Each structure stands twice: as C-alpha cells, then as structure tokens.
Amino acid sequence: MEEERRRADARRRGAHIWGHHVKIVDEHGLSVALIETADLTAEPWLSSDRHIDVVRMLKPPVGLRDDLAARGFICKPEMLTWLARLESDESTFLARLGNKSRQDIRRAQRQAAGSLREVVQDESVDAETLDRFLALYEERVSGMQFGVPYARRHREAVLHGPQKYFAHFAFEHDELVGGCLVLECPEEDAIRIRFSAVTESWRRSSLARTLYFSALQTARSKGYTWATLGDEPNLYGHLTQAGLFSFKVNMGFTAVPSQDFSDPTGCDEADLVLNLATLKDPCLILGYANPSDVTERALYGNLITESEIDARKFSAHFLTEMKTRPPRNLRGARD
Structure with a gap:
C-alpha cells in the first residue's frame, strides 16, 4: 500500500491542467505529461x-496500443520485479550464469573474505547497526541526482x-562498509532484498555482489524458493540507471512485470520519451513485445540514446530483442 500511495503522490505533485484530462506532474525532477485516450489525436504536448x-x-486500452506504438509510445509494465529461483545451492545457481559473471562474483567474494568481517543478523536486526x-x-x-x-x-x-527482516553487514575493522536489508515474504515463498549500500x-x-549472494544463502537455509531484488520503475535513466539493469542480469535475475509476481498495484502504462534533458543517456525501457496481446508477457528492450552505443552491453536472455532509438527531441519550454 505504501508503494501505491507513493505512486499516487508523485502523480499529484506539480499538476498543471491543459484541459479536463491532461496534466503535467513532477516525478522526482522528471516532468511527465499524463494523457488520456481523448488526448491522443490532438497531441497537446506538442503545443x-x-x-x-x-x-x-496510464493503463492504456488494449485496442489503442497499436496506435500508441505507431506514435512512438512504448507500452510497458509500470514496475519491474527482478526474480530468481534460489536453486538448491550456490553452485547450482552460479551454473546458470556466463563464465565472466561467475568469475566476477567469485573474485568479489574472495576479496571480501580476505579483508572484511561479515555479520549476519538472521533473526532480528539491532538498532545500533x-x-x-x-x-x-x-x-x-x-x-544520486534523483x-x-x-x-x-x-x-x-x-x-x-510486523514484517520480518534479516540483514547482512560487512565491516572493515570497526567501520561498517556495506549492508543489505532483506524482507521475508513467506506468502510468496520468497525473500526481497529491499535496501543495500556500500562505500x-x-x-x-x-x-554488493558478495552481500547479495550471502543473503541468498541465508534465504536457502530458511527454506525459501525465490529471491527478488525488489521492484523498480521501468524507466532506467531516472531514479535508477541503465547500468543497474546489466548488474542485475549478470547476477542471474530476470525482470518481469511486477503484477506478475505478487504486486497487487502493478499496472501497465505507455511512455513517449521526448528528450533526454533530464534523463540520463542511455535511457532504457522494457516494453511488451506484443503489446496488443495482454496474454503475451514477453519483453523487449528499448535503448533511447543520442550517442553511438553498443546495445549488446545491455543484452539479456529474457528479452526478445534490444532496439536502439533516439528521443523525439521535443524539449518544450523550461519553467
């Protein structure tokens, strides 16, 4: 429910009415024009x-999605959940990854083991730490900018x-240099790595890789089947950056529409990126490969960039393809 309130609050802030149906909201520094079906033909954002x-x-009608796509909109889940099956042990989990990803994780674990002390608080988290x-x-x-x-x-x-958390912390001598907070969700047979930070x-x-994999092992010991890296907005280049997408892919996680994994407030939306004045380049959005068929859940990638970029850096096994496109470069006036 907190997530739902956060979304609603963001849409109300800074509203500027064009007519009865269209408004502009400030979503953490990003200027977003919210339109309804009646606004599409007139394209009021142009004027x-x-x-x-x-x-x-928001919630684009299925019958309108082909028209939206023809106008440059990307029909997509609003939020993504990063999901992975824990497998029986870490070796089996790592076997799914590519050689470089496995090597990166093992190297990070060795470096941490040689220099840091890890503290696991798997039953309760103490206030001081x-x-x-x-x-x-x-x-x-x-x-971070936003x-x-x-x-x-x-x-x-x-x-x-009333929810149950556990935590993994890393210390270099007496300095806390990293940690992650993990929410247990027995009704989903899953754990959610909610928050993390490292120096x-x-x-x-x-x-971060080392802490995450330690948390996954704790989850296995507790008998969970699934792990998620939480839910995040499906608009990389704003609150999160495109590099985070690659990081999570290389950790062995798959992005799915949040409503497909226990998010009762999850929904679809259609975005048209006009410019990169506020968004970071590249901006990455995962859209539905077949948006007019709501039973088809496959996703494809959209890299929106003004630069020459190697799209292979953002490849993922669960995407049907990765497309590159420029923004519309319609900036409008600054307030």
Whole structure:
C-alpha cells in the first residue's frame, strides 16, 4: 500500500491542467505529461509551453496500443520485479550464469573474505547497526541526482515488525562498509532484498555482489524458493540507471512485470520519451513485445540514446530483442 500511495503522490505533485484530462506532474525532477485516450489525436504536448520529458498514458486500452506504438509510445509494465529461483545451492545457481559473471562474483567474494568481517543478523536486526547502515545508505543516495532515501521510512518495521527482516553487514575493522536489508515474504515463498549500500571504495570491489549472494544463502537455509531484488520503475535513466539493469542480469535475475509476481498495484502504462534533458543517456525501457496481446508477457528492450552505443552491453536472455532509438527531441519550454 505504501508503494501505491507513493505512486499516487508523485502523480499529484506539480499538476498543471491543459484541459479536463491532461496534466503535467513532477516525478522526482522528471516532468511527465499524463494523457488520456481523448488526448491522443490532438497531441497537446506538442503545443505546450511547459517543459516535458515524458508523455505517459496510464493503463492504456488494449485496442489503442497499436496506435500508441505507431506514435512512438512504448507500452510497458509500470514496475519491474527482478526474480530468481534460489536453486538448491550456490553452485547450482552460479551454473546458470556466463563464465565472466561467475568469475566476477567469485573474485568479489574472495576479496571480501580476505579483508572484511561479515555479520549476519538472521533473526532480528539491532538498532545500533541498523542506524549505522541507514547513515551509509543516505550518504550514498545523496550523491544520486534523483536519489530518494526510502529505507529510513522502514526503520521501525525492520526493528519491530510486523514484517520480518534479516540483514547482512560487512565491516572493515570497526567501520561498517556495506549492508543489505532483506524482507521475508513467506506468502510468496520468497525473500526481497529491499535496501543495500556500500562505500565507494568497496563498490569498486563489487561488495554488493558478495552481500547479495550471502543473503541468498541465508534465504536457502530458511527454506525459501525465490529471491527478488525488489521492484523498480521501468524507466532506467531516472531514479535508477541503465547500468543497474546489466548488474542485475549478470547476477542471474530476470525482470518481469511486477503484477506478475505478487504486486497487487502493478499496472501497465505507455511512455513517449521526448528528450533526454533530464534523463540520463542511455535511457532504457522494457516494453511488451506484443503489446496488443495482454496474454503475451514477453519483453523487449528499448535503448533511447543520442550517442553511438553498443546495445549488446545491455543484452539479456529474457528479452526478445534490444532496439536502439533516439528521443523525439521535443524539449518544450523550461519553467
């Protein structure tokens, strides 16, 4: 429910009415024009005197999706869930990955084992260590252009429930240099790695990989079948960057529409990226390969870029293809 309220709040902020059906909202620095079916033919975003980054239709009707695609819109799930079967042990899990991914993970684990002390709090998380982690998390988020420190809102839930969390922390001598908070979801037979952070120096050593794989092992020991890396907006280049997509693919996870895995608020939307004035280049969106068939859940990739880019860097086994396209380069006026 908190996620649903967050989405609704974002859409209400900074609304500017064109008519009865269309408004512009500020979603963490991104200017999004929300349109309805009646607005599509007139394309009112072309004549707006407001700056617009993305034009979006929420819950696009199936019968309109081919028309939307012809106009450059990408029909897509609003949120993605990154999902993986835990398998019986780590070796079996790693066997699914490519050689380089396995080597990167093993190298990160060796480096951490030689320098760090890992603390696992698998029954309860203590307040002092949690607060040290939250300070590190907020420090890291503050360095992001559109970072939002969501973890602080969950402090009481982590400590006192009713949901059950466990945590993995890494220390270099007495300094906490990384950690992750993991939510147990027995009704889904899954764990969710909700929040993680590592120092800049240990980010370069891929400590996050080590912490994640340690958390997956704890999940196996608790008898879970699935793990997720949480839900995130299907618009890389804004709150998250395209590099995070590749990181999660190389960790052995698959992106699926969030509504296909226990997200009751998950829905579809159609986005038209007008420009990259606010979004990072490249911007990456996963769209439905066959948007007019709601029973077809396969996804394909859209890299939106103004640069020459090797799309193979963002390949993933679960995508039907990866397309590259420029933005529409319609900037509008800055407020």
